[in-house]
Amino acid sequence: MVKIIFIQPDGQEQAVEAEPGVTLMEAAKLNDVPGIEAECGGACACATCHLYVDEAWREKTGSPSQMEEDMLDFAFDVREASRLSCQIKLTPELDGITVRVPAKQF
Amino acid sequence: MNVEAFSGQSAGGEGPIETDVVIIGAGPVGLFAVFELGLVDIKAHVVDILDKPGGQCAELYPEKPIYDIPALPVVSGQELTDRLLQQIKPFGATLHLGERIDELERLADERFRLKTDAGKEFVCKVVVVAAGGGSFTPKRPPLQGIEGFEGTSVHYSVRRMENFKDRDILIVGGGDSALDWTLSLQPFAKSLTLLHRRDEFRGAPHSVEKMRELVGQGAMRLLIGQVTKLHGADGQLEAVTVKTKEGEEHVPVDVMLPFFGLTMKLGPVADWGLNLNENLIPVDTEKFETSEKGIFAIGDINWYPGKLKLILCGFHEAALMAQQAYKYVYPGKKLLFQYTTSSSSLKKKLGVA
Ligand SMILES: Cc1cc2nc3c(=O)[nH]c(=O)nc-3n(C[C@H](O)[C@H](O)[C@H](O)COP(=O)(O)OP(=O)(O)OC[C@H]3O[C@@H](n4cnc5c(N)ncnc54)[C@H](O)[C@@H]3O)c2cc1C
Ligand code: FES
Numbered sequence: 001m002v003k004i005i006f007i008q009p010d011g012q013e014q015a016v017e018a019e020p021g022v023t024l025m026e027a028a029k030l031n032d033v034p035g036i037e038a039e040c041g042g043a044c045a046c047a048t049c050h051l052y053v054d055e056a057w058r059e060k061t062g063s064p065s066q067m068e069e070d071m072l073d074f075a076f077d078v079r080e081a082s083r084l085s086c087q088i089k090l091t092p093e094l095d096g097i098t099v100r101v102p103a104k105q106f
Numbered sequence: 107m108n109v110e111a112f113s114g115q116s117a118g119g120e121g122p123i124e125t126d127v128v129i130i131g132a133g134p135v136g137l138f139a140v141f142e143l144g145l146v147d148i149k150a151h152v153v154d155i156l157d158k159p160g161g162q163c164a165e166l167y168p169e170k171p172i173y174d175i176p177a178l179p180v181v182s183g184q185e186l187t188d189r190l191l192q193q194i195k196p197f198g199a200t201l202h203l204g205e206r207i208d209e210l211e212r213l214a215d216e217r218f219r220l221k222t223d224a225g226k227e228f229v230c231k232v233v234v235v236a237a238g239g240g241s242f243t244p245k246r247p248p249l250q251g252i253e254g255f256e257g258t259s260v261h262y263s264v265r266r267m268e269n270f271k272d273r274d275i276l277i278v279g280g281g282d283s284a285l286d287w288t289l290s291l292q293p294f295a296k297s298l299t300l301l302h303r304r305d306e307f308r309g310a311p312h313s314v315e316k317m318r319e320l321v322g323q324g325a326m327r328l329l330i331g332q333v334t335k336l337h338g339a340d341g342q343l344e345a346v347t348v349k350t351k352e353g354e355e356h357v358p359v360d361v362m363l364p365f366f367g368l369t370m371k372l373g374p375v376a377d378w379g380l381n382l383n384e385n386l387i388p389v390d391t392e393k394f395e396t397s398e399k400g401i402f403a404i405g406d407i408n409w410y411p412g413k414l415k416l417i418l419c420g421f422h423e424a425a426l427m428a429q430q431a432y433k434y435v436y437p438g439k440k441l442l443f444q445y446t447t448s449s450s451s452l453k454k455k456l457g458v459a
Contacts, residue, residue, distance in 0.1 A: 039369075045166050046369075070308050073280050074367050076248055077332065078303050104248040106366060 002090045002097075006033045006051075009103040018090055024099065025049040025086035035101035042086035047074040048105040052081040053088075054098040061088050061097070076106045122227035125151050126435045128220050129199075129234045130207045130375075133161020135405030135420030136236030137190040142428035143234075144197030145452060148435050151228060152199055153220075155206040155241045156368075160187030162406075163417075165242055165368060176418060186417070196457045202226065206241050210378045210401075218400065231400065232431045235380070235387060236420075238406040239370035247278075247364050249336055259343035260336075260362050264291070272296045274358060276346060278333060279365030285309035287363060288317055288326070298326040299357060301348060305330050331355070333362075375407065383409060393430035394423045400434055402427045 001017040004027055008014070018027035028036040028049070040046035044067055053061050061083065064072065068087045072078050085099070127143055129136045132154035140150050158164050163172075163183035171180045181189070205222040210233060213219055220228045244262035246252060252260060264270065264287060275295045277288050280302040286309075288300045300317065305328075307314045320326045331350035338344040345358045372385050380387045381397045386409035389396055394410075396403050404427055405420035413419070432441050446452045453459035 040166060043167055043170055045170065069304075069306070073303060073308065074245070077334075106245055106248060106369075 002027075002092060002095045004028075004090070004094075005096070005098045007098065007100045008035060009101060020090050020092055022090055023086050024051075024088040024090060024097075025084075027090060028085060033101070035105065036085060037105050038086060044068060044071050044084060044087055047071050047084060049085040050075040050078075050082060050102055050105060051085050052079060052100040052102065053083050054100070055081065057094070057097045057099075060093055074106060075102075076104050077102055122219065122229045123151060124229050125149055126230060127151070127232045127234055127431060128153065128207075128218070128228045128230045129236055130220075131161060131236035131238055131405070131407075132156070132159040132201060132203070133236060133238045133405060134163055134186060134190060134417050135238070135424060136161070136234070137187070137194060138421050139234050139236060139404060139424040139427065140194040140197055140199040141190075142424045143431060144194065144199070145446070145455060146428050146432045146441060147455070148232075148428065148431060150197075150199045150234075151202060151230075153202045153205055153207050153222060153228075155204065155223075155243075157204050159191060159201060159203070160184065161238050162370075163187050172417070174416065174418065196455060206374065208374045210374075212398075212400075216400070232434050233401045234427065234431070235375065235396070235401065235403040235407055236405045236424075237373075237375050237403075239372075240375060240385070240407075241371060241373035242368040243371040243373065244364075245366040245369045247333065247366060249333060251336055255336060255338065255341055255343050255362070258341035259338065259360060260364070262364065264363070267291065267294060270294055270361060273361045275299070276301060276333075276357065276359040276362045277365070278302070278362065280304070280307045280309065281365060281367070282309040282313065283365040284363075285313040285317055287365070289313060289320075292320055292326050295326075299329055299359065300326065301329045301331060301333065303330070303332050329355075329357070333364075336362075392426065394427045395430060402431065 002020055004016050006014045016031040025038050037048035039048045068084050126148045127150040129139050129150050129152045132152045143150050164187045168184035205224050207220050208223050209221040211219050218230055218233050270291050271294045274297045276299050277284050278301045292298045321328045331348045333346045334349045335347035345356055348355045348357050387396050387403035387407055389403050389408045389410055391410045394402050394404050404423040406415045444452050
């Protein structure tokens with residue numbers, strides 16, 4: 001299992017566990033993490049699964065594809081750390097990853 | 107795109123358009139309803155607020171593959187739409203695009219009267235609500251107080267260009283809508299700023315080139331960043347705060363046009379007395395009829411125990427709906443069950459006899 005720590009805008013932390021191979025978005029939905037809407041069900045077509053990946057983990061998660069960058073244009077308050085969580089697959093190397101949920105999805 | 111499937115987009119200048127059925131929504135399920143109704147000799151008009159047919163498939167994922175359409179191992183959202191248009195072509199339904207059905211009421215003679223936001227009226231015997239997740243509507247940036255500026259200083263579409271004459275305009279976004287309106291409004295504007303989060307655009311390359319030329323000539327400004335705050339009062343925008351790489355900038359503007367694509371909002375469907383439950387219309391699973399006789403709901407918009415929001419389920423619902431619709435359109439007439447493979451009358455309707 002891969003451990004993920006979701007931090008809400010008010011600082012509240014929630015640690016969840018998920019199988020390697022599922023996406024970060026799916027891990028959030030399966031564990032009812034608030035603030036991740038994922039309207040399109042992971043098709044990289046809605047940008048409502050937007051979150052910020054903590055600096056320390058950005059190398060391991062890699063950078064967004066062209067399609068994801070294009071979709072990030074539809075997210076709110078996009079930063080360096082912005083990713084669409086449906087585009088990050090969980091691997092054992094990501095065990096312990098810390099991500100922040102934005103204050104608002106579009 | 108294959109829109110020839112339809113016999114034109116006639117705007118019935120005077121009086122309402124009289125027809126058998128009005129289908130609200132031209133998503134995959136609304137389109138397939140044309141086919142199933144057509145097989146039993148029922149004529150339909152289809153209305154959609156989008157400027158193209160295909161609903162979610164065409165607007166949200168035209169290029170993405172779908173793997174669970176029976177007998178099509180893989181098909182893209184756009185291809186599915188194009189194939190449906192081809193399949194329903196023999197039935198010559200009329201498609202009314204870019205219009206939203208706002209009103210639906212029952213007339214004294216049991217027929218229905220519908221009216222679009224453009225004032226077009228229909229009178230019909232049966233209504234099929236295939237409204238999916240609701241009307242496609244422009245996305246509203248979640249900026250504090252934005253509602254108060256909408257319609258006066260914040261616009262999601264341009265109806266009359268004159269309203270933008272000699273204004274300080276801010277256009278936000280990086281796709282074709284943002285670029286096209288930048289190029290169209292720039293000659294009229296007092297000043298025009300295009301704001302986008304990155305210096306890369308999804309829009310057509312020649313539009314990007316033209317926009318950069320204008321920037322080069324000093325005729326407009328390109329700003330890379332994101333709006334974080336709106337300033338103004340009484341519906342009149344005075345300035346926005348923009349977060350850029352360098353920090354914050356105060357940009358004086360009196361009009362803002364945000365282009366962040368479309369999302370589905372239930373819209374007028376909620377006002378038609380259909381006993382909505384969590385934004386869905388409850389139906390029976392025999393006829394897919396709503397609580398109102400003669401009004402059916404099929405596809406993503408309906409709910410019944412076991413409902414799955416899948417295209418294939420919507421297709422099934424369309425087939426059963428048509429059987430009951432027949433009873434209302436041709437009261438007292440017996441409907442013979444037939445296969446398209448073998449029935450000569452069905453083949454004639456399909457133009458293959
Ligand atoms: C990214 C993504 C991937 C998907 N993948 C699959 C898949 O693999 N397999 C599958 O089966 N399904 C898939 N779906 C779901 C599928 O797209 C929907 O089930 C399907 O589009 C529903 O069709 P529909 O015709 O009921 O409604 P929609 O496609 O939602 O169309 C409804 C139309 O009605 C219009 N409308 C609503 N109200 C009004 C009004 N008052 N006046 C005028 N027009 C109105 C809307 O503008 C819209 O165009 C996917 C969805 C998404 C977003
Ligand atoms: S879930 Fe829609 S883009 Fe990720």
